[in-house]
Amino acid sequence: xxxxxxxxxxxxxxxxxxxxxxxxIPNGKIVCIVGPSGCGKSTLLRFIGGLExxxxxxxxxxxEPPEGCLxxxxxxxxxxxxxxWRTVDGNVSLVLEDHGIKGKAAKAIIDDVLARTNLTDFAKxxxxxxxxxxxxxxxxxxxxxxxxxxxxxxxxLSALDSQTRELLMDDLVGLWERTPFTxxxxxxxxxxxxxxxxxIVVLSRRPGQIRDxxxxxxxxxxxxxxxxxxxxxxxxLWNLMREEARAADAELINA
Amino acid sequence: xxDGNDASGPWPDKxxxxxxxxxxxxxxxxxxxxxxxxxxxxxxxxxxxLIGLAEWGTRAGWISPLTLPKPSDVLATFGxxxxxxxxxxxxxxxxxxxxxxxxxxxxxxxGIGILIGxxxxxxxxxxxxxxxxxxxxxxxxxxxxxxWFGIDEASKYALIAFGTFTPTVVATYGAVDNVDRTLxxxxxxxxxxxxxxxxxxxxxxxxxxxxxxxxxxxxIAIILLVAAEMLGxxxxxxxxxxxxxxxxxxxRLFAGVVILSLLGVIVSTAISAIERHLLGWRT
Ligand SMILES: Nc1ncnc2c1ncn2[C@@H]1O[C@H](COP(=O)(O)OP(=O)(O)O)[C@@H](O)[C@H]1O
Ligand SMILES: [Mg+2]
Numbered sequence: 320x321x322x323x324x325x326x327x328x329x330x331x332x333x334x335x336x337x338x339x340x341x342x343x344i345p346n347g348k349i350v351c352i353v354g355p356s357g358c359g360k361s362t363l364l365r366f367i368g369g370l371e372x373x374x375x376x377x378x379x380x381x382x383e384p385p386e387g388c389l390x391x392x393x394x395x396x397x398x399x400x401x402x403x404w405r406t407v408d409g410n411v412s413l414v415l416e417d418h419g420i421k422g423k424a425a426k427a428i429i430d431d432v433l434a435r436t437n438l439t440d441f442a443k444x445x446x447x448x449x450x451x452x453x454x455x456x457x458x459x460x461x462x463x464x465x466x467x468x469x470x471x472x473x474x475x476l477s478a479l480d481s482q483t484r485e486l487l488m489d490d491l492v493g494l495w496e497r498t499p500f501t502x503x504x505x506x507x508x509x510x511x512x513x514x515x516x517x518x519i520v521v522l523s524r525r526p527g528q529i530r531d532x533x534x535x536x537x538x539x540x541x542x543x544x545x546x547x548x549x550x551x552x553x554x555x556l557w558n559l560m561r562e563e564a565r566a567a568d569a570e571l572i573n574a
Numbered sequence: 575x576x577d578g579n580d581a582s583g584p585w586p587d588k589x590x591x592x593x594x595x596x597x598x599x600x601x602x603x604x605x606x607x608x609x610x611x612x613x614x615x616x617x618x619x620x621x622x623x624l625i626g627l628a629e630w631g632t633r634a635g636w637i638s639p640l641t642l643p644k645p646s647d648v649l650a651t652f653g654x655x656x657x658x659x660x661x662x663x664x665x666x667x668x669x670x671x672x673x674x675x676x677x678x679x680x681x682x683x684x685g686i687g688i689l690i691g692x693x694x695x696x697x698x699x700x701x702x703x704x705x706x707x708x709x710x711x712x713x714x715x716x717x718x719x720x721x722w723f724g725i726d727e728a729s730k731y732a733l734i735a736f737g738t739f740t741p742t743v744v745a746t747y748g749a750v751d752n753v754d755r756t757l758x759x760x761x762x763x764x765x766x767x768x769x770x771x772x773x774x775x776x777x778x779x780x781x782x783x784x785x786x787x788x789x790x791x792x793x794i795a796i797i798l799l800v801a802a803e804m805l806g807x808x809x810x811x812x813x814x815x816x817x818x819x820x821x822x823x824x825x826r827l828f829a830g831v832v833i834l835s836l837l838g839v840i841v842s843t844a845i846s847a848i849e850r851h852l853l854g855w856r857t
Contacts, residue, residue, distance in 0.1 A: 368763055390765050400760035404778045404855040413774060414764040447857045465764065 320382045320391065320468040320501070321346050322367060327376035328526075329362060336362055337527035340376070342520060344469065347499040349539075351512040353556065354522030355567035360505040361473050363527070367503060368392045368471045384468040389418050393467035397474040399454040401446045401461075408433065408442040411461045418465075432460040435494065452483035456490070463494070470502040476511060485544060488514050492539045509556045513549045514542050521559050524567035531559055643824040648832065651825040665833070668799055668811040671727065672837075675734025675802075676795045683739045683791070684784060687746020691780070692772070697747070704743050712737040713801040720805060730802035737798040738791040745787020746780065753779035782856065785849050792841045796834055811837075 322344040329336045337359040344350050344367075352360050365371040366378055369392060384391040401410050411429045415421075420428065433439050436456045446454055455475060462470060476484045488511065494500070506512055512519045519533045535552055542549055625645050631637035632644040655661045690697045690704075712733055719736075723729040753776050761771040803812030811833050818826035 370759060370763060390763075392763075394760070394763040396756060396760060398756060400756050402757060402775065402778070403857075404781075404853075414766070416774075417764075417766050417770050445855050447855060 320380060320384045322469055323379040323381055325377050325379055327366060327373045329373045335526040340529055344501060344503055346501055348517040349502040349504055349515050351504045351506060351516030351519045353506060353509060353512050353519060354527060355524045355564040356507060357567055358522045358525050359527035364471050364473050364503060364505050368394055388466045388468050390465035391468040393462045393465055393470055395458050395462050395470060395472040395475045397477050399458045401454055401457055403446050406443050406445055407438060407457050410457055411464050414461055414465050428464050432463040435463060436460040451479045452487060455487060470500055472502060472504045474506055491515060496540055509553045513552045524563045643828050647825045648828040651829045655829060664809050664811050664814045667809050671730045671734060671802060672795055672799055675731045676738050676792060678731060679735035679738030680742050680791060683742025684746050687743045688750055690747040691750025704740055708740045712798060716801060716805060725806040733802045734795050734798050738795045741791045741794060742787055746784050749780035749783025750776060752783060782853055785845060789842060789845050793838060796837055
């Protein structure tokens with residue numbers, strides 16, 4: 320299943336947020352979207368997942384989601400969005416219950432996704448007992464449980480410290496290597512973008528427009544912390560963004 | 575090892591016996607507080623001291639018996655009440671009025687509160703109505719309830735139910751407003767049904783606010799119990815207090831008041847227990 324964005328523009332009243340965005344999310348690839356803050360990245364992601372409608376243009380789903388897919392477009396949120404009153408396994412089971420998956424069948428899925436995210440020992444823990452990194456792993460496990468066709472991630476690592484971020488990036492790469500998934504990964508962190516993106520979409524400041532799309536051919540598993548070629552990509556991206564970021568920053572002060 | 579003579583350290587050697595540096599003093603502590611901890615015995619101590627003072631004052635004579643009855647006499651009255659079996663004759667109807675009235679009022683209040691919290695039109699229509707009803711002293715409506723529901727139990731249930739309804743509604747829709755919207759978006763993004771979102775996300779998320787509203791509503795229910803028993807009640811704690819009051823029988827009056835206070839403490843303790851059980855997830 321692929322996602323196509325067909326000339327999407329959007330305004331909140333007179334407030335133009337993005338302009339004419341056309342983009343394809345190919346099957347089995349991770350597309351990173353970077354851009355200065357306020358340029359409409361989160362809004363765009365809400366359009367892709369059907370949580371909001373753009374004023375112009377449309378989001379198209381090409382092809383049917385694969386068999387066994389419970390929730391084709393699945394989010395991972397920056398602030399984890401775990402139910403604090405449910406244990407780790409309860410949080411995963413939440414998204415299965417509405418599909419009538421209960422008892423043994425649910426337990427099999429929950430055990431599998433918790434094992435894949437190294438959370439087996441924490442199944443009965445409450446979110447308040449977990450570190451930020453662990454909470455985001457639970458959110459990833461929950462997303463895996465519904466077997467998504469496309470993962471939509473909105474700054475999933477931005478609430479974490481940089482060491483935990485590295486660990487979780489390794490986890491994400493590991494999960495992708497096992498079963499390649501399609502993902503849209505929104506971030507303002509260029510380092511994350513060059514580690515995880517097969518292609519990186521650079522947005523201009525608000526109103527967000529596509530400035531450039533950078534492809535990185537190196538396989539995800541070969542990308543390491545501090546690789547020289549990745550650093551070059553990161554520098555290139557920063558050069559593209561620097562002026563935009565400065566202008567966006569000044570704009571926020573004036574507003 | 576408290577060594578002042580570590581010559582390898584970056585600071586010059588400073589012998590211990592020298593008088594402390596005039597310029598060195600401990601940093602002033604400014605943190606702490608604002609975090610109540612459980613201190614069970616303090617509550618009992620406050621009661622004990624107040625009752626002890628009253629007993630001492632009435633015995634020593636600097637509190638006249640007309641001002642305050644002797645706590646030991648109140649206790650004796652209470653004992654008589656218990657021995658004669660009248661205590662339960664009064665308690666049973668009161669407790670059932672309280673239970674029926676409060677259950678009706680609280681469940682209607684939670685239901686309507688959730689609807690107000692979730693639907694714009696219901697909110698726009700009912701919030702002003704609730705604001706108009708809230709400040710009415712429900713006691714003033716007792717005659718109306720008697721006309722509507724008769725002099726029997728039904729009017730008493732209605733009064734207590736009506737009195738607990740409004741504070742519950744206000745607490746509930748406030749609590750629903752405070753439920754984390756990102757959790758609701760999360761539910762929608764996983765395609766949970768509307769009903770699942772309400773039951774599994776909105777309700778538990780609003781529970782802390784609903785329970786603290788319950789504390790207020792149940793206290794109001796106890797207050798209204800006495801009012802409800804003003805008319806046409808032979809038995810009941812309220813009736814007992816009102817009889818004693820009209821005779822200026824202070825011992826019996828206080829015995830009745832003590833029962834109401836105990837009821838209040840029991841209800842509050844029960845809610846705390848429920849909170850501990852249901853809200854253990856809170857940080
Ligand atoms: N529901 C909304 N109503 C009005 N303005 C909004 C709304 N959501 C976002 N915006 C505005 O749209 C712009 C883009 O927001 P967002 O997509 O969150 O940016 P980003 O995620 O790239 O930082 C911001 O200026 C924000 O204030
Ligand atoms: Mg954002």
